[in-house]
Amino acid sequence: MSTIVLLAVTGLGLAALYFLVASGLSLVFGLADVLNFAHGLFLSVGAYATWWAADFMPVEAAVLVGVAAGVATAVLVELILIRPLYRRTIEQVLVTVGLSLAGVALLQSVFGADPRPFPRPTWVEGVVPVFGARIPADRFLLIGAALLVFVALAAFLRYTRYGLIVRAGVENREMVTALGIDVRKAFTLVFAIGGAAAALAGSLAGIYFTTVSPGTGGSLLIFAFIVVVIGGMGSVPGSAVAAILVALLQQFVNYYGGSGAGDVCVVALLAVVLLWRPKGLAKA
C-alpha cells in the first residue's frame, strides 16, 4: 500500500513537470501553429538562471529570477526569430530546431556538459507521512506549483480580454483578426506564458532531480510533446489530464514492469489515443 501511495504521489510530481512544459507548448501550438523545439531551451535557461542566482539570494527568490529569464528568452525568440516567419509553419519549426541545437551547445560551453548540483530549499528536504508512506516533501512542492499555474491559467483564459483572444484564436485565428484584433500580440503573450511555465518547470526539475544539465530540457520535452498530442493541442485542461495519465502510467509500469517499460507504454498509449481519437482527448 505504501509503495502504491509513494508511486502515485511521485507520479503526480512528474505529471506536474509535464503539465508545466506541455501547457505552454500546447497554447503556443494551438494559437500560433508553432511546434516549438526551443521550448526545452526555455526550461534549461530557467534552470541555469536559478542555479546561477542561488549564489546571491535564497532559492525561492532565485526561482523567480529563473522564471524572468525564461520569459525574456521566450519573448525575444518570438519577436526576433518566429515573428518574421509568420504563417510559414515549417520554417518556424526549422528555426526552433536550429535554436534548440545551438542553445544546448551554448549552455554547454558556458556551464559545461556535466550535471551541476542544484540548490534546494531546506524545507523540501524532509519527508511527509501519507497513509503510512514516507513521501519526500519536494513532490508536494511540484504538485502545488503545477496546481497554482493551472488555476492561474484557467482564470487568465476565462476572465481576461487576452484570455478570450487566446481561446478564440485557438479556434480560428483568422476570424480573430477579422474582428479587428491584432492577434500577434497574443502570440508574444502565449510565448511569454509558455516561457514562464517552462522555466518554472526547469527550476522544479532541478530541485526534483537534484542536478541540472544542458540536456534536461530536451528529455522532458519529448514527453511533453506526447502529453500535448494526447491532451489535444491548444487545450490546457487536456494537457493537465494527459500529463497525469502519462506520468502515472510511466511511474507504475517502470516500477512493476522494469525500467524503460513505462516509457514504452506511454508511447503505446499515444498510439492508442491516436487511433481512437486523432485530435486528442479534449476534442471529441
Place this chain on the structure above:
Amino acid sequence: MILDVHELDVHLSGLHILQGVSFGVAPSGVTALLGRNGAGKTTTMRALVGLNPGTGRVLFDGADLAGKRTHERVQAGLGYVPEDRCVFAGLTVTENLRLAARGETDLDLVYNLFPELLKRGQQQAGSLSGGQQQMLALGRVLQNRNRLLLVDEPTKGLAPKVVTEVAEALERVGATVPVLLVEQNLAVVRRLAGTAVVLAAGSVAWTGDATHLLGDAELTTSLLGVGR
C-alpha cells in the same frame, strides 16, 4: 464612393482567381456583389478585408488600404461578416460579442434586432442553431461603429423565416451604414440592393441598377445562370 476597388488581382495556390476587378461602393444603401459559384465573390470580400493577398488599388473613404493588415482595416471601420458565420463555438454568445467589441459599442441595437442573443447570452455559440449563429455573426459586427459593412452570404443555408429576419435586420442597418452584400438569394437582393456588381470568372461582367438587372430575365439568366 465609400470604397473604390481598382484593378484588384488575387492569386491563390498558383491560380489567378481575380483578374483586374474594379468597382465602387456607394456611400449609402446596399450594393450587391453577385455572380455564379466560383466567380470570385468571396475571394473579393476576403481580399478587401486583407485576408487574401491581392494587388491593385483599394481606396476606403479615400485612404489607400495597401499594406494595411486585416485588423487595421477592420479598426478603420470596415466591418466584416464572413461566409459560414465563423462564430467561436467554444465561447458563449456574450463572450463572442465582447471579443468583437471595438471602443464604444451599441449592444442595444444588436439586442433590439436579435432579442434571441440577449436570452441566450450564456449559451455556447457552438450549440446555437444556424440562424442564431448568423445573428450572432451579424451582431458581433453591428455593435461597433462601422463606415462600411462587408457581408458575405448571410442567408446561406437558413430556413425561410430566418432569411426574412436577417433581411429585415440588414435593411435597417443599410439605412445608416453602407453595405457591400454577397447574396445568392435574389429575393433578398431585390428587397435590399440599389446597385449590383456582377462578377464572372474573376472580373466584373456587369454593373448597374439592381432592379434593372433582376427585372430583365434574359440578362439575369445570362449573368447569374438558370433557375434563379
Place this chain on the structure above:
Amino acid sequence: MRRWLPWGLALVLALLPFGQAFNAPGTLNLLALCLVFAGLAAGYDLLFGRTGLLSFGHALYFAIGAYLTVILMNHGFALPVAALLAILSGVVVAALLGAVALRVDGIAFSMVTLAFAQVGAIIVARDPGGLTGGEEGATIAKGMPDALVGVVNTVNLYWLALAYLVVVLVVLHRVGRSPAGRVLSAIRDDARRVGVLGLSPYRYKLMSFVLAGALAALGGTVYVLVVGGASPHLASSDLTLTLLVMVVLGGPGSRFGPALGGALFTFLDYQLTDYATDLPGPLAQPMFVLGVVFILAVYFFPGGLARIGVTLPGWLRRPARQEA
C-alpha cells in the same frame, strides 16, 4: 551531356582514393562517413522535400539497420544475411509505425514520429539482454569479411559508402520520375487535391515512409561497417534533427542538394570538433556554429545550397528585404 554528368561525378569520387591527398586511411574514413550521411540525408529528403512529411523519427530506422546488423553478426550470422534481416526489420517497423502515425497530419505527425523513435532510443539505452551495450554501444566482434578489415582495406569501405549513396540517389531518381513520384510531389503541394483526384494520399505517403525507412536501415548497415559498431547517438532524436539540418542546408526537394548538405555537414562537424576546441566560448561547440548557420540559412537562403545561385545574387542586389 547533363545525363552523364552525375555518373562522371560518381566516377571521380570512385577514383578519389588513388589521389595522393586522399588515400590516408583517416581521410578515407571521414570521406566514407560523409558519403553515408549524404545518402542518409538524401533518403530523408524523400519524406521531407519530396512528400512534405516532417518526420522527427527517422533515426529509428537508421538505428534498426545499424544495431541489428551488429547484433546479428555477433550472433554468428553472415554479413549478407544480417544486413538483409536488418533492412527487412526496418521495412516492417516503418510499415507498422507509419500506418499509425500517418493517421494524423502536419505537426501532429511530426510529434508522433518523434515519440515512436523515442522508444528506439529507450530500448537502446536500456540494453535488453546485453544486446545493444547501452551507453557504450555495440561493436562488431566477428563476421567482418576480410576485404573490409584492416587499414589497407579502408578504401573498400569508402567504395561501399559511395555505392550506398549511388543506390539511394538512383532509387530516388527512379521514384521521382515514376507516376507514384509525381503523386508524392502533388501530395507535398496540396494533399487535398490528390484526394479529389480519387487517389488515397495515405497509401502514397505510407509507401514513401516505408521506402525511406528501408533506405535508412540500409544506411545503418553501411554505417556500422564503416565505423565498426553502433552507438546510442544513432537512435537519438538529435540525429534526426541533424538530418533535417543537412537537408535544409542542402536544399529540400532538389536532386543533389540533400546529399551535398549531408556530406558537407558531416565534414564540417568533424573538422570543427578537431580544430575548434581552441576557439573562445561557444564557437568551440560545433553544434553551436552549425545551429546558428542553419538558422541563418532558413532566413536568408531558402532552398539551401541547391538554390544559392538564385538567392545569393538576390541578396547582393537588394540589401533590404521588402515587406510584401
